[in-house]
Amino acid sequence: MCSSDFICFYDWVDCRLIRRIDVNVKNVYWADSGDLVAIASDTSFYILKYNRDVVASYLEGGKPVDEGVEDAFELLHEVNERVRTGIWVGDCFIYNNSLWRLNYCVGGEVTTMYHLDRPMYLLGYLANQSRVYLIDKEFNIIGYTLLLSLIEYKTLVMRGDLEHANEILSSIPKAQYNSVAHFLESRGMLEEALEIATDADYKFDLAVQLGKLDVAKAIVIEAQSESKWKQLGELAMSTGKLEMAEECLLQAKDLSGLLLLYSSLGDAEGIEKLASLAKEHGKNNVAFLCLFMLGKVEDCIQLLVDSSRIPEAALMARSYLPSKVPEIVAIWRNDLSKINPKAAESLADPSEYPNLFEDWQVALTVEKSVASQRDHYPPADQYLNHAEKSGMILVEAFKRMQVIEHEEPEDAAEENGEPDQQVSHV
Template sequence: NLKALPEGAEIRDGERLPVAVKDMGACEIYPQTIQHNPNGRFVVVCGDGEYIIYTAMALRNKAFGSAQEFVWAQDSSEYAIRESGSTIRIFKNFKEKKNFKSDFGAEGIFGGFLLGVKSVSGLNFYDWDSLDLVRRIEIQPKAVYWSDNGKLVCLATDDSYYILSYDAEQVQLAKEHNQIAEDGVEGAFDVLGEVSEVVRTGLWVGDCFIYTNAVNRINYFVGGELVTVAHLDRPLYVLGYVPKDDRLYLADKELGVVSYQLLLSVLEYQTAVMRRDFATADRVLPSIPKEHRTRVAHFLEKQGFKQQALAVSTDPEHRFELAIALDDLTTARALAQEANNPHKWTQLGEAASSSNNLQLAKECMQRAQDYGGLLLLSTSSGDDKLVRTLAESTATEGKFNLSFLSFFLLGDLNKCLEILIETDRL
């Protein structure tokens, strides 16, 4: 029990937690699957063609019956079972509410915001209340993970996973206008991403899908971006995420429990950005530690919010690149001065030239010692003083070709002759 851990004790990522094992008693069937309902009050054990629902804390028998499979709905009081045929029964408050046979057959069922029924031809989503077909999808997932708000779903197959958004309003409109096709409502789902990774176990925190994969990594997917949390030395299985601890808890096959830090503030910020809720994002930002802000800034940049990324990032290199991309030459100049790097001055000089800021372009080229650029700038702008300065400085540095050309453009033939004599080119 995590509550029994010493308060204030330092927990290291990947370190086995000293969690006491509590014997809850014997089960009357051989359990093949164990699932808590969404509010955690009940737990169901399924196996040997039967299921038993227990109270989670005291493990008291609450309900039982025959079933090949058992799934909970998003509503904690509702669940479905699949019998040996293709009959699916829906229960509410432990009483059978409805039953039906899928037209496409039933090889498996999935719980969550919609009732998923897997068949040979794909996956069918049904409304829990009306049992109307919402959408038929030609994917055969091995697992379906719904976000808490029911707006996002992950379909995990044998070799990849898909992130889809679900639009309940579109479904409602289609019902009202009687626009439901044979395969359900066309606009019910949108594909947000497809990732060629095998999901071992996963869960949603806000709009972030956190999972362990087949190559022993903890990753999370948010807004099309894949973030690696940790590399593991053995297969681990996600138990849950505890927001107040900022930690993701996992278990191995030996029942060892480990945890990894995953800042809720970062997940909340990314979720707010995905929902375009910048008021919430701005409120959450101060709680994100400075060392994590550049990662958040990269996320913002990938979502197309470069201005916000510039404000959030703490990495000078990243901020300079963003300032150049945004044509924010004032910020870029300040960052270039801090770094005093010729490459940065060259980059800024090019940006200044493109923006027709010749004064800044001149300063950048001088600092970067870009003599070719200075010659082009001075001649095109008719700046004879700059040409003379360039001629003299390049002569001092032994860049005689540029010096000769500069003096020649100024009509100073005596200087040109001196250079030819000095370089033995007469």
Template sequence: MLFEVNRKLFSRSERVKGVDFHPTEPWLLAGLYNGTVNIYNHETGAIVKTFEVSEVPVRCCKFIARKNWFVAGSDDFQLRVFNYNTHEKVASFEAHPDYIRCLAVHPTAPIVITGSDDMTLKAWDWDKGWKNIQVYEGHSHFIMNICFNPKDSNTFATACLDRTVKMWSISSSTANFTMDAHEKGVNSVDFYTGSDKPYLVTTGDDKTVKVWDYLSKSCVQTMEGHTNNVSFAVFHPNLPLIISGSEDGTVKIWNSGAYRIENTLSYALERAWCIALRKGSNDVAFGFDEGVVVIKLGRDEPAYSMDASGKLIYTRNQEVLSGNIQTIETSAAEAADGSRLRLSCKEIGHTEIYASSIIHSPNGRFVTVVGDGEYITYTALAWRNKSFGNGMSFAWGPDSNTYAVLESKLKIKVYKNFKERAYGVKGGAGWAVDSLYGGPILGACGAGFIVFWDWDTGELVRRIEVDAKSLYWSGTGQLLAICAEDCFYILRFHREEYDNALTSGETISEEGVEMSFEVVIDVSDIVKTAKWIGDCFIYTTTTNRVAYFVGTSSYSISPFDTPLYLLGYMPAHSRVYLADKDMNIYSYGLSLAMVEYQTAVMRHDMEAAAEILPTLPKDQLNKVARFLEGRGLKELALTISTDPDHKFDLALQLDDLDVAVEIARSVPALEAELKWKSLGDRALTAWRFDLARECFEKGNDLSALMLLLLSTGDREGLAALSSKAVEKGQNNLAFTSLLQLGDANACVDLLIKTQRAPEAALFARTYAPGEIGKAVDAWHFELEAKKRPKIAATVAHPQKNGELFEESALVDVQ
């Protein structure tokens, strides 16, 4: 079985006796022999938290995530509970009169079961103040391991150095049954998580790993390979593997179907003691004498394939299951974007190899499973073996009668009608390739290059220097997406250029025909999975987003919370279908008519676009209008858009002021003010003064209106403007308008009214002498109102002083 083993965390420390993954946080709990408990971030490798639990070894520890706790058992007989967020010690009590060697947390009930060197097990209920609710007796030696049954959480199994494995019920103090499991002490026990086999796996000091049918109490298989006591063995929940670790310092990975060793891992950290599996992931943690290691087995992406009709085939370990997206009810297909859909799937057979990839033939009649260095082609309906052989990679040709197999990095075989063709591919001697890709021409990716050959002749078409991780051909065979680590490229394939080069008799170099490919664009999105729908490239990204690319632009459809993998597009539902790693189905709406319309526009085929336009869903018209605006087709966008705001903006950009006025008049007055102001400014630039005046009036833009009225010399308008400005409290604007009209008396009155009597007096002294008395009286009144009589007395009243004196002097002269 071929799968990658990637090391995520390697940290040296004191001896690690217990490890556990947090179910939601990227945390690993590690109990050390020096009495410390560490919490690591297994993504970064950093120690997040450290707890000084005891002065003696901590032999077991587990997260209780639903309470934000972890629980630890140690050699001072104490069971301790800590809140890992606050560092608070929640509980501490003597659970046994001897070392606490193992513990297990019930998956749903508030119960922790501990096992000890006192040869007993005890159940503790934290909702009852950590009361001991049951004692389990029957073992005659140290109890090494406890495991709850995933199919029935009311039962659990224990491993003991008395050479036995016992099955228990939570409510009973005596074992349901006992199995004599090993010739020496038993160190661990674990349940098979699948529903098809009632199996246990055990390990012992007799250096063996054993698989048991616990219903018949019979040994199914004994696996030998370790050279010292075997500390643990577990069934992997997602992969057909058994993982074991030993005091010989190695971790062995076994095929759980064939019971053979697939891989042996050694990290030079001395004895291996404990293991933890991360739920919902392929991460595995190990504890050793000298540290802790976290690895990732294989990849998270499931092995699946969906043909053009919506038939989905995927594997779960070696089971092959099938479902049809077409059978999803219309109501479900119209569900909210991102909602999980119910798809009925059934098992259609098994495959002898562990699938790393599944590939439908172009017509959907055949399905090829690739994995373990082999390939098997089955009929899609009856799941019968059609052909098989050795192969690292496989690619279907443009029809279902032609395919290619990569037998080794330097050997490619081409088959026609399931018979090997006498000639394979020509040229490229010494080019080591890693994977093959089907399409109108055969593609192969190597380290830093892609190479293409013609299916019929085997001649070299083109070699391109690029470090690619996958290729995707469009259905028309004209467009190619090359996905690299940090971007993807769209290329156009010119078959005629290659054919012309052949017919002209010119010698084709080792780089092939240069003009056969033309780069359209490169896009800085990282593609995870993808499909072509016509000339539309739909893809998911590493940032959990589904998007599509048309012409020279990329458009986002929707983000999502968890990693999803693209299955395909169903035109009948107008939806993109995706799946998570457990093959739960999700969908997002995407109108194929809209994609076709965008494609036609990008090709400048406006006649075809006009024919498609009436078929577009009404709720997509605004999106189409914005697409057209982005392409510079603003006139067409204006005719299509149904969004008043967007139409108004387009009308302004196009100087179509009549349309803009119509839109502004149809909008409620409070919402239209900004539109009228913008329209007024645009009308001024177009020399439409009457329209500008209407806009400024309806938009209450009195400043702009005043400038316009002054420019046109409209005295009546200015008078009306000053009154309106007074009503709205825009006194500076009203004063300016009155001053421009030459109405000095009104200016004085406005200043007095707005409690600016000093300015009124000074203004009157210059421009309206007859109003000085009124202004000074107002000034005196203001000062007295502010209780400032002394200041008021210093302000001279012209009529009572200077002006009256002048009048009396004149009388005397007469």
């Protein structure tokens, strides 16, 4: 019995109230087993399980049933679709919705079988033909294939009977295996879905979710997809499989990822190879960072010049390699003269006007003193021993030492060594 606001279920024998459910009801569909029921409303439908044993135990206990049995029904699924017509086949609910799509629902997973081209209404399902039949307003009857073996398989999985489900699997066509795999994934059975899936992209996604990097790698080797190589490389890096990460990132040509990997490992050889690779692919930003981390200042400056970033090259030379400034200024002046001759003439060369460049001679002296250390790469595990020096300004340090030397006696100065040696040590 139902109204627009609720539905009441009664016992057939004694007409006792079993359960009242407050819901807007348009139709009710019972499964043949009597254990499942679909209640359709204006905007959605609900699949409930009837707990027959709970009701029987409650009634046998002689308890009052004026307000029904609270645990008589268990809500299994709610689907936000309006049902036009529907039927049950085992534990599978077949229906067409307000958009005239023919769907079936097993275990809360909705699968669209066909998009109907006109309003049609369900007649029934013939198991021996594995076909569901519909009729339109002109009384034309049309049948669509819905494999009984597929329904049985999903039903057995829902019941947890995987042994019998696997026996039925062989009777399902291979073309349906991806659909089966998606169903298993929705049930959280990723391992089983991976074994069944046939689509390479889908198998790759499942392998990644499961963290099975070797399986994912075997798939991507066949597919040769840069995006998948990159995804696998990032996953391998996050799980500590650094050799695989390097291989994947190289295959993906993910230079930024390789830069992160090599710099984290303190791999100078890898960074040097990456610099060459980045130049080949025109990734000058990555190449510059690699060269800068290696202390190859000359190569950094040349890369800036080759990239038509001559002003930046001049500034870098002034900061890190002052002896190179006159050469870069000449290149800059020649390049700028093609656009603005007056601006080109205004560029000052420190070799001609050293007075315009603060501490110019000191900078040249410091550069000469530290040149021997430029190709020296301390191990990464010694970082803490050198961390304090990373913010040191060598020119300022050199000037401070000069002041100290003038204040100390000559013998103390001899003990401390020559200024050049002190800067080199710093």
